[in-house]
Amino acid sequence: MQKTFTYPKFDFVPPPELASGQPGHYPVVVVxxxxxxxxxxxxxxxxxxxxxxxxxxDTVSIGSRGVCYAKRALEVLDRMGCGDKFVQKGVSWDVGRTFFREDEVFSFNLRPQEHHLRPGMVNLQQYYLEEYLLERCKQLPNLEIRFKNNVIAVTPEEEKATLRIETPGGAYGLSADWLIVADGARSPIRTMLGLDIEGKIFMDRFLIADVVMAADYPAERWFWFDPPFHPNQSVLLHKQADNVWRIDFQLG
Ligand SMILES: Cc1cc2nc3c(=O)[nH]c(=O)nc-3n(C[C@H](O)[C@H](O)[C@H](O)COP(=O)(O)OP(=O)(O)OC[C@H]3O[C@@H](n4cnc5c(N)ncnc54)[C@H](O)[C@@H]3O)c2cc1C
Known part of the structure; x- marks a missing residue:
């Protein structure tokens, strides 16, 4: 397997609460x-x-996860000071094509006029996005990140939230005026608090293949329904950075 990305390893730094034995208090904590x-x-x-x-x-996201970023996401990345780097590394695309069996049945162009500041879409592997966001975090002196800090309990109180955190150096506590829970789709904290997500879910299985291939194909999104090479299912093709072609096969 050809390697195109080296995952960083972030060190565990013992937080001051471990040495002092006193719970810290912070205006905003993000999990x-x-x-x-x-x-x-x-x-x-x-x-x-x-x-x-x-x-x-202690690293960025592993494997092939988020791929496509639309104009609004690119605007947000610009606001956060990461837009240029993201667009330079990513694969810009505007044209999407849809096929039924072997025939093209639909296509769109997200940037009909050329003068837009940003492309219609940019494809980039999620680990690069996270790396660029982390680089930006390091430039902000009022932003601290603690890796290998596992939040194991959250207690909401009248004016604050109290947290219990497990680390390789031991457990400690802290409190926050505001707690932002961004712990992913399976959110352990939502489970701890007995909260649910309302909305629809789409049950299916997909095989995601990242193929490293130097090829001259256009950087377009191609979507097939019922193609001869994968009958009765759909297939999605996206070009990513480093000549990685991401293919999503619907398995049913
Ligand atoms: C196989 C796969 C393919 C995907 N493909 C796509 C795609 O093509 N396009 C797309 O848009 N999206 C895709 N996604 C979804 C995308 O990856 C997620 O939407 C995105 O990562 C969500 O970001 P997030 O910050 O909410 O959560 P996450 O990226 O999941 O980050 C949550 C973080 O919280 C940390 N954490 C969790 N619990 C705790 C705790 N108790 N204490 C401390 N830290 C904690 C985790 O370690 C993690 O770092 C895919 C996901 C997967 C798994």
């Missing part, structure tokens, strides 16, 4: 250093707020 938690933390820090981010992992 989760994924795209949502990091974006919320950057936005707040840029507005002058002191923010503490806690994440139980």
């Amino acid at each position: 989760g250093a994924g795209p949502v938690g990091l974006s919320a933390a950057i936005d707040l820090a840029q507005m002058g707020q002191r923010v503490l981010v806690l994440d139980n992992d």
Whole structure:
């Protein structure tokens, strides 16, 4: 397998609460250093707020996850100071084509006029997005991130939330005026608090294949329904950075 990305390893730094034995208090705590938690933390820090981010992992997201970023997401990345880097590394595209069996049945162009500041869409592997967001975090002195800090309990109180956190150096507590829970789709904290998500879910299985291939095909999104190479299912093709072609096969 050809390697196109080296996952960073972030060190565990013992927090001051472990040495003092006293729970700290913070105006805003964000749980989760994924795209949502990091974006919320950057936005707040840029507005002058002191923010503490806690994440139980020590690297960026593993494997092939989020791929496509639309104009609104690109505007948000610009606001957070990451837009240029993101667009330079990513694969810009405007044209999408849809096929039924072997025939093209539909196509669209998201940027009919050329003078737009940003492309219609940019494809980039999620680990790059997280790396760029983390780089931005480091530039903000009022933003602190603690890796390998696993939030194991949350107690909402009248004016604050109290947290219990497990680390390789031991457990500690802290409280926050505001707690932003960005701990992912399976959200352990939502489960701890007995909360649910309202909305519709789409049950299906997909095989996601990242193929490293230097090829001259256009950077377009291609979507097939019932193609001869995968009958009765759909297939989605996207070009990503580093000549990685992402293919999503619907398995049913
Ligand atoms: C296989 C796969 C394919 C995907 N493909 C796409 C796609 O094509 N397009 C797309 O838009 N999206 C895709 N997604 C979804 C996308 O990855 C998520 O929407 C995105 O990661 C959500 O970001 P987030 O910040 O909300 O959560 P996450 O990225 O899940 O981040 C949550 C963070 O919280 C941390 N955490 C969790 N619990 C705790 C705790 N108790 N204490 C401390 N830290 C904690 C986790 O370690 C993690 O770092 C895919 C996801 C998967 C798994």
